[in-house]
Amino acid sequence: MSAGLAALAARLDEAARTATATAQLIETHPDLTTEDAYAIQRLSIQRRWQRGETRAGFKMGLTSRAKMQQVGVSEVTWGRLTNAMRQQEGGSLRRSAFVHPRAEPEIAYIIGKPLAGEVSAVEAMRAVEAVAPAMEIIDSRYANFKFSLPDVIADNSSSSAFFIGSWVRPETDVANLGIVLEVDGRAVEIGSSAAILGHPVRALVAAARLLGRAGESLMPGDILLAGAATAAHALRPGEHIRAAIQNLGAVSFTVEA
Ligand code: OOG
Ligand code: MG
Numbered sequence: 001m002s003a004g005l006a007a008l009a010a011r012l013d014e015a016a017r018t019a020t021a022t023a024q025l026i027e028t029h030p031d032l033t034t035e036d037a038y039a040i041q042r043l044s045i046q047r048r049w050q051r052g053e054t055r056a057g058f059k060m061g062l063t064s065r066a067k068m069q070q071v072g073v074s075e076v077t078w079g080r081l082t083n084a085m086r087q088q089e090g091g092s093l094r095r096s097a098f099v100h101p102r103a104e105p106e107i108a109y110i111i112g113k114p115l116a117g118e119v120s121a122v123e124a125m126r127a128v129e130a131v132a133p134a135m136e137i138i139d140s141r142y143a144n145f146k147f148s149l150p151d152v153i154a155d156n157s158s159s160s161a162f163f164i165g166s167w168v169r170p171e172t173d174v175a176n177l178g179i180v181l182e183v184d185g186r187a188v189e190i191g192s193s194a195a196i197l198g199h200p201v202r203a204l205v206a207a208a209r210l211l212g213r214a215g216e217s218l219m220p221g222d223i224l225l226a227g228a229a230t231a232a233h234a235l236r237p238g239e240h241i242r243a244a245i246q247n248l249g250a251v252s253f254t255v256e257a
Pocket of ligand 2: 059060061104106136138225227228
């Protein structure tokens with residue numbers, strides 16, 4: 001199946017690169033497993049490394065009920081972040097570079113010490129160098145933003161871009177912070193960081209476990225997006241998008257055509 005997996009990886013990479021939707025993989029490969037899906041994700045991101053993109057870290061997906069309900073998949077997933085996905089905070093994002101992009105508020109960690117495998121919340125917290133308010137741009141490469149669990153995993157958990165605000169001290173309490181996503185100054189989504197697996201540090205613990213299982217680890221300098229606490233907002237040109245997180249600060253950008 002490995003030649004088959006490489007072809008599926010190429011198809012998803014092309015869909016992302018050219019901002020063109022593709023059909024769900026399970027339509028033609030109904031037996032695709034989660035393991036196959038992570039292999040496709042790895043092969044697809046490998047194509048980006050070959051184009052010169054470099055590692056920026058990882059993202060967790062579907063760590064809150066709000067997110068699981070929006071897309072109809074109820075398992076925690078992960079994906080890889082590259083330097084090319086990082087956008088200038090306060091800058092703009094080109095709508096036409098994506099298929100159907102959505103923005104969601106996130107909490108970002110930056111890792112100071114290697115972390116992988118079964119770790120406690122205290123161990124996970126000790127590995128954190130700083131925390132920041134962030135936004136992720138998710139852009140499913142599948143038509144109509146519809147997918148199954150293996151589809152979304154193969155598609156790098158929909159990750160396509162991200163913005164990071166100012167880093168704050170790692171001791172900053174992130175347990176139950178109010179989160180608001182604003183469009184042109186109007187609140188469109190509100191939530192609490194407690195929606196992220198009960199506490200965002202659990203996203204870090206889950207990342208260490210799931211990455212460890214895949215032979216990966218969080219390394220110093222890696223960014224980890226903990227997963228959104230609210231549903232995502234579909235972007236339209238001209239909109240000004242801002243996410244504000246209590247105690248952490250805000251992050252914003254403007255949508256260009
Ligand atoms: C899957 C990615 C989910 C999150 O923060 O929960 C995600 C999707 O919604 O397309 O990034
Ligand atoms: Mg996300």
